[in-house]
Amino acid sequence: MREGALVLTIANPTPSWNPLDDLAMLFHYDFMVHAFQAGTIVAIVAGAIGYFVVLRGSSFAAHALSHIGFAGAAGAVVLGLSPVLGLLAFTLGSGSVIGALGSRLRGRDVTIGIVLAWTLGLGVLFISLYTGYATEAYALLFGEILGISVRDVLVTLIAGAITLAALVFVYRPLLFSSVDEELASARGVPVTALSIAFMAILAVAVTEAVQVVGVLLIFALIVTPAAIAIRFTCHPPYAIGIGVGLALLFTWLGLAIAYFSPHPVSFFITSLAFFTYLGVRISEPLRRLLV
Amino acid sequence: MTARYDGRAVWSDASFEIPVGSFTAVLGPNGSGKTTLLRMVLGQLGPSSGSLQVFGRPPRRGDATIGYVPQRSDFDPELSIGGRDFVHLGLDGHRWGIDLFGKVDHGAIDAALEAVGAAVYAEKSIGRLSGGEQQRLLLAQALVGDPRLLLMDEPLSYLDVRNQATIVQLISDVARRRNLTVVLIAHDVNPLLRHVDSVVYVAAGRVAMGKPEDIITSERLTEIYGAPVEVIRDSRGRVFVVGLEEEIAHPHA
Numbered sequence: 001m002r003e004g005a006l007v008l009t010i011a012n013p014t015p016s017w018n019p020l021d022d023l024a025m026l027f028h029y030d031f032m033v034h035a036f037q038a039g040t041i042v043a044i045v046a047g048a049i050g051y052f053v054v055l056r057g058s059s060f061a062a063h064a065l066s067h068i069g070f071a072g073a074a075g076a077v078v079l080g081l082s083p084v085l086g087l088l089a090f091t092l093g094s095g096s097v098i099g100a101l102g103s104r105l106r107g108r109d110v111t112i113g114i115v116l117a118w119t120l121g122l123g124v125l126f127i128s129l130y131t132g133y134a135t136e137a138y139a140l141l142f143g144e145i146l147g148i149s150v151r152d153v154l155v156t157l158i159a160g161a162i163t164l165a166a167l168v169f170v171y172r173p174l175l176f177s178s179v180d181e182e183l184a185s186a187r188g189v190p191v192t193a194l195s196i197a198f199m200a201i202l203a204v205a206v207t208e209a210v211q212v213v214g215v216l217l218i219f220a221l222i223v224t225p226a227a228i229a230i231r232f233t234c235h236p237p238y239a240i241g242i243g244v245g246l247a248l249l250f251t252w253l254g255l256a257i258a259y260f261s262p263h264p265v266s267f268f269i270t271s272l273a274f275f276t277y278l279g280v281r282i283s284e285p286l287r288r289l290l291v
Numbered sequence: 292m293t294a295r296y297d298g299r300a301v302w303s304d305a306s307f308e309i310p311v312g313s314f315t316a317v318l319g320p321n322g323s324g325k326t327t328l329l330r331m332v333l334g335q336l337g338p339s340s341g342s343l344q345v346f347g348r349p350p351r352r353g354d355a356t357i358g359y360v361p362q363r364s365d366f367d368p369e370l371s372i373g374g375r376d377f378v379h380l381g382l383d384g385h386r387w388g389i390d391l392f393g394k395v396d397h398g399a400i401d402a403a404l405e406a407v408g409a410a411v412y413a414e415k416s417i418g419r420l421s422g423g424e425q426q427r428l429l430l431a432q433a434l435v436g437d438p439r440l441l442l443m444d445e446p447l448s449y450l451d452v453r454n455q456a457t458i459v460q461l462i463s464d465v466a467r468r469r470n471l472t473v474v475l476i477a478h479d480v481n482p483l484l485r486h487v488d489s490v491v492y493v494a495a496g497r498v499a500m501g502k503p504e505d506i507i508t509s510e511r512l513t514e515i516y517g518a519p520v521e522v523i524r525d526s527r528g529r530v531f532v533v534g535l536e537e538e539i540a541h542p543h544a
Contacts, residue, residue, distance in 0.1 A: 176380045
């Protein structure tokens with residue numbers, strides 16, 4: 001964010017409305033290239049895993065995971081460690097516990113809410129203990145995609161590849177147990193182990209996505225594209241494809257718009273996601289009339 | 292055999308054999324241990340004493356020779372999965388990874404959908420279908436792996452009378468065509484009376500098996516419950532079990 005903000009105020013680019021020139025300008029600076037690379041990886045992973053988050057009704061769990069992760073990241077900063085480490089440790093830990101609570105448990109959301117409230121308090125304490133810049137915390141909360149280094153892109157790529165590989169491996173039994181846990185269990189699918197594994201995969205995906213949109217805005221890339229996709233198709237591979245496509249579109253467009261504007265990238269990504277969802281929901285009765 | 296659930300004996304001294312190719316209804320009041328019996332056949336619970344064999348083998352989880360339809364009210368209307376995709380899961384949903392080389396037997400999915408008459412709405416989202424349509428897709432999902440035994444937990448409970456009759460007829464027809472053994476838990480025996488070969492009656496910690504006309508009598512049920520029970524038949528041959536506190540509120544067999 002710091003680096004990005006600095007460059008933006010100096011460069012203050014304005015679009016020429018010639019697509020080729022604008023594209024060349026967009027990729028003129030390394031920080032923009034890195035932002036597009038990391039954004040692309042994160043969008044693919046978030047769009048794919050988001051389908052299962054929506055199908056399993058785990059939106060709140062995904063949301064909580066990112067907030068709990070914030071406490072971990074803030075704690076790591078206090079200890080002088082990389083915030084990503086703290087983020088990953090807390091999301092993985094809490095994700096496994098949430099997974100073990102089961103995916104259809106009625107009291108689950110209450111338990112998550114209680115733990116969430118406490119860890120947020122913990123996060124506040126850690127920020128107050130940290131005497132350095134508040135920008136570190138700010139970046140975690142709202143994302144710092146314009147401040148991503150080559151090394152960050154590489155780490156994101158590796159983490160993204162692992163997440164996708166894990167998702168491919170558990171694809172069919174995960175789909176089965178997300179649709180009907182009882183049936184899947186009767187067919188010998190280890191539903192509880194799978195629920196824990198899924199939350200662990202989600203924890204890694206959340207940790208990645210936090211770099212782009214931040215803890216508070218994670219919904220825009222994980223939940224919204226998938227929520228839009230399932231309104232168009234009930235065929236799982238298509239829904240995943242549409243979700244990934246939308247997440248990519250929001251990220252790319254958000255980055256491009258933000259480049260020519262003084263406002264933050266996260267705002268544009270979340271707004272694109274929100275208004276697309278809104279448009280789809282509003283147009284639904286109309287489409288039903290036409291078809 | 293004796294079954295325990297949460298440390299409590301659900302029923303004991305059960306001994307029966309269900310012939311291959313027969314249609315058996317499992318009856319009894321709520322909480323009597325009907326679902327416990329089903330879970331034992333599925334290999335999810337073991338008998339606390341005695342033994343159980345399914346086609347001459349001890350039950351094991353994920354047995355492909357068993358097609359299972361669990362008890363449920365309705366699918367969440369927001370659940371976005373197509374009927375065909377749902378049936379597909381019955382075929383390979385338990386396998387790891389993705390179907391990379393398209394090895395899935397689409398013929399088997401088509402055949403299962405045809406067998407239950409669900410082909411017309413197979414592309415629609417399951418959450419948006421009616422209870423009867425959902426029940427047909429659940430049945431197709433159980434049939435798609437070509438099982439020998441069909442286990443169903445209260446498939447009729449949430450259907451209206453007309454749908455109950457249609458689904459029972461469908462199960463009966465499919466079972467005969469595919470030479471399936473059917474074990475079906477029901478709350479009310481009446482929609483099943485013309486189709487079942489035998490009933491397993493689970494009540495008051497006891498399990499009795501026999502032909503429906505032999506089991507559902509005042510004498511036998513009084514003996515099973517250990518309390519005076521009366522079976523009343525109306526002019527259309529429907530049976531009603533009366534005389535038990537909980538059964539007065541729910542006048543079903």
